[in-house]
Amino acid sequence: MPAPIVRAEGLAKSYRIGEYQAGYETIRDTIAHGARRALRLEHRPTYEQIWALDDVSFEVGQGEVVGFIGRNGAGKSTLLKILTRITTPTRGRAEIRGRVGSILEVGTGFHPELTGRENIHLNGTILGMSRREIRRKLPQIVDFSGIDKFIDTPVKRYSTGMYVRLAFAVAAHLDPEVLIIDEVLAVGDYEFQQRCMGRIEDISNSGRTVIFVSHDMQSVSRLCDRAYWLEEGRVALTGDSEQVVAGYLQAQAGVGAEHSWSELDAAPGGEVVRLISARVVDDAGKTVDAVDARKPVGVEIGFVVLSPGTALFPKIKVTNDRGEIAFNALDTDPRWHEPADLGEYVATAWIPGNFLNEGLMRVDVAIASLGAPKLVILVNVPRLLTFHVQDPGLGDSAKGLFAGQFRGGVRPRLEWTCVRA
């Protein structure tokens, strides 16, 4: 069995925060505090110790692309700083096999007075390329950046876009065994971001290992095989990147793919009908957090009719994470035209494959009856369920070969006809 490329065991890092953490200090302060302490005019400063990273272990195999996600301050950047040896851990141990290249910031060490070409040399060397390597790759780097006309202009005259292009071009041509990337895709225009993603895919396809931190959940689930979700310095969830992303997004939204009420009195609803359960299922009937955009997904609603005489029906509303309504749907089965009998019902709304857009979907579940001209809502639980729609990007989904993203809640695959006029 091949050795893992990166192995981390119990990595932890603590910082002291306290009264001395207010920026830098001067020698005068230190002497003054020391003297006052010696004269017992002042207590020892009380430091508060915070663990930015607390017992994190993981292994990354060769050619794997592993993502780290989590909120700001969850410890992602600290972890990357330890792996890139910028700082040392307080506890724990990590082993890395092979050369490590890191891009924790786009354009680290760029100097505004130097020209693009000079900065390629500067930045390349700082990132760990040899002079010969830089000279060999220079044409590729310039070509990738697409700013060959300005390569001999000082970078202080560059626009932000040009600057970022050049910086990423250098970083993208590092050929280390392990590439560590922090949040770099957040910059640059859309087209360039796509090129960067493509480049990262190429790098991982060539058998290199990539460790990737991002807030962009789409790129994490697209690029990464596995993901780790860090929460307050610890690994909260790990596994298949799509599951981890879905879990993370659901936690952010505060709700999951399943909900039920054990006590009927506490269940939402009234004297006529109460909701007792709801969940998101795949075509095999299993509860799922993440679904493939190409496959159908069901919203299963369980409810109890408590008093007879009302014609009612289940209804759902699906909204994406921008708050845009994807659709409203109600059960059109003729049985609901008549007043419903007493008892428990389980209705499932099947959303076809290749219909919803990618991203986090929130589901409002309701039971309604017809009134004129509006619906009479008997029960409505907004955002009762969430699930994550993911497109593996293989070209056979509703967006075809397009690698980017559409806006909106739905992205149906339509029947197109075309004739040559």
Place this chain on the structure above:
Amino acid sequence: MEQRSEVGLAERARRQVRARAVRRREPAVSPAPVDPNELPLTVIEATGPRARLELRELWQARETALVFAWRDVKVRYKQSLIGIAWAVLQPLLTMVVFTIIFGKFAKFPSQGQHYQVFAYTGLLPWTFFSTALTQISASVLSNRQLVQKVYFPRLVLPISGVLVPAVDFAFSALVLVGIVFWYHVHVELTVLLAPCFLLLLVLTAFGVGSVLATLNVRYRDIPYVVPFMVQIWLYLSPVIYPSNALPHKWQVLISLNPVVAAITGFRWALLGTPAPTTIELTLGLASALVLVLFGFRVYRRAESRFADTI
């Protein structure tokens, strides 16, 4: 006609698609080695303060040190009006001022040389030393962006801090050649020993500078301390006066300053003025070695926390 141009369009579109497909594959990423066990292993641990010098790692980072120096030199002369002439003008104008004040008015002894020559041969190594000291002590803080965002052996910073003054030194040494011819100075073969005395200065600057650079990460009053320190140090060193003009009873104390032996020796190598005494040489070398070891130790102990405290 119309039909043909349409075919042309379609063909062109097809070609474009094909070209794009080829281009996408083109920026070849070189294949990674197959067996991870054969790759060099890096271990990251919560080690205590490192004190060992990792020479191999430092050697691998030599290009980084050179590129830092190259950047600093390049940037310094990029937008300046008279460029490299600054390196020459600074000691030259100081020499003129010193010659007028100390040579003509105060009539300082100059060991049988023209005071101009005496002053310049002192100012040359002194300027090298003082700029190196200043550069090294600022080297970590002025690269804080890098220290926080990328790893390289941190010793690269003080080392590249010596390289930039060395370039300046090379240019101002050209002026010395001119002065030597102008004043018909007879240069002996001892001139070949001059670099040894410069090395003494490098050690001293590195030792003191590393301590200051380390303190600078944490205490922001160091930038005010350094120029003051350099000024005092100038008067404690035999730049404007010869060291043998000082009272003999203080010789031991004075010799603890390695710059005394370095400048006296540099002049001796060039001009044949009295050589540094044995006390000056041994004490100077000893204190330079102590300084460099101390500075090295302080720096190495602190460097793993630079990114956290800077």
